[in-house]
Amino acid sequence: MGNITLTDIKKNNYSLIYNLLYEQEKLSKQEIANQLHLSLPTVTQNLVALEEAGLIKKGGQFESQVGRKAVAYTICLQAGIGIGVEILKKQIRILAVDLKGRICGCTEQKLLYRNDDAYYKEIAGFVSTFIRESGFMKKQVLGIGFAVQGLTTADGQEIIFGKTLGYTGLKITALSRYLESPCMFLHDAKCAAATELWNRRDLTDAIYLSIGKHLGGAVIIGGQTVMGKQNHGGAVEHMTLIPKGRQCYCGKSGCMETYCSVNALLLEEETLEEFFTGLRDGDKEKKRRFDEYLDHLSTAVNNLHMVMDCDVILGGHMAPYLTEEDLQVLHEKVREKSAFPDEQDFIFLSESAKDSVPVGAALGFVKEFLEEI
The missing domain is CATH 3.30.420.40 (ATPase, nucleotide binding domain)
Incomplete structure (x- = not known):
């Protein structure tokens, strides 16, 4: 490792101060100095530089019982x-x-x-x-x-x-x-999956299923999506679920796409809103279709869980329509197929499915x- 230069130290202080403001949103000069164990002149110099770069701004003042009120600094959210x-x-x-x-x-x-x-x-x-x-x-x-x-x-x-x-x-x-x-x-x-990782900083290992008109997937390991050697890691939609099954747009047959996507559940011209409204109102035909859909989805989830032994997150356009009761039914179907007695739930709805x-x-x-x- 090379020697650390004065320029490196200055750059590090600049980054430390910005990142602290990013995480805590509003701080005074003295609070920054105290938390980062930096001198006030160093903090002042970097705050001026960050402000000139358009990255931070003065955001009012803190209340004070005595003396002058401390200036509050905050980041410019739309600097980028x-x-x-x-x-x-x-x-x-x-x-x-x-x-x-x-x-x-x-x-x-x-x-x-x-x-x-x-x-x-x-x-x-x-x-x-x-x-x-x-x-x-x-x-x-x-x-x-x-x-x-x-x-x-x-x-x-x-x-x-x-x-x-x-x-x-x-x-x-x-x-x-x-x-x-x-x-x-x-x-x-x-x-x-990137949105899920952004909103859940604690997320480490998971399989993300994006259930939209078409199916998609992502494998998350160590808080990063795994792309694989040829950049198609996580393409679970083209795993064979039913050999010689339904025709897939990829040219093969029996892919997860043809059984677990929104298109696999809905009739022509039917919307998710229409389907789930009817389902919740007790429509028997929709209940039959949804039960069959969950059978296929549970087989897919079980296969993925056997390989990865991690949480499975359901996202995409379907996620906002699914309830905790739906997840419990799915869990039961998976447990019936699983070789191992999983006591804890491992299937969860995305926390950021919309957009x-x-x-x-x-x-x-x-x-x-x-x-x-």
Whole structure:
């Protein structure tokens, strides 16, 4: 290891002070000095530098019984903004998150997918309009993440497997040529898992199932999603559940996708809202369908649990409709199939299912920005 220089120490102090303010939100100069065991001149110098960089600001004053009131410092939440775009077959959802990962603007546009330049130009136009109308300046926008139902290269520059909408081989330049900020593609299920990890800092090992119109998955080990050698780690949707079963869009048959996705549960043109409203009202046909669906899902969950022996988190568009009673039924079905007597529950609903995909698409840029301070 090389010698630590004065520049390294200054950079470290700068980062320490910012990170302390990030975690505690509002502190006085003296409180910062006390907590970090730094001199007041050092703290003052770094606060001035952080303020000049637009990263922090004075946020009022603390009450004091005697003497002058201490100035409170806080971070500028919108010093950097991440943009996330979820591309679906019939619409796109665009949102912005601040440095805490909180949504600070969103919009949805009806737009039928088509693989041509006019479509990508239209998406870029919607994104540019959203950024402008939200009042964000170019320097604030850290990057734009496009969440897709497919596998991407590690650098997010190309979709390498995208049979759901037929965009295998699509390069990010189809969109980035019309935009001013860095752009990248991201797998939608990995985005959802990233949001879960952001909101649950205690999460270490888990399997994340994103149950939307299509199924997706992510394997989380040590608080990180595992991508694997060829970047398709966690693609549980194409594990064979029923040999020679239903035809899958991937060209194979019997995949988990064809039994555990939202499309596998719903009839043509039926919505999740309609299905679960009928189910909760006692519709016998919907109850039969849901019971069959849970049978298949329990087989899939049991197989995954046998391999990983960790929590299984259910997210995606279906998660908000599921109840604790549904989870208990699922647990019982899994226990009937399991070789081991698991006493503790290990299947949980996502704590951040709503907008988890576009939020996760934006968070990567925010995380990178924070790590560089």
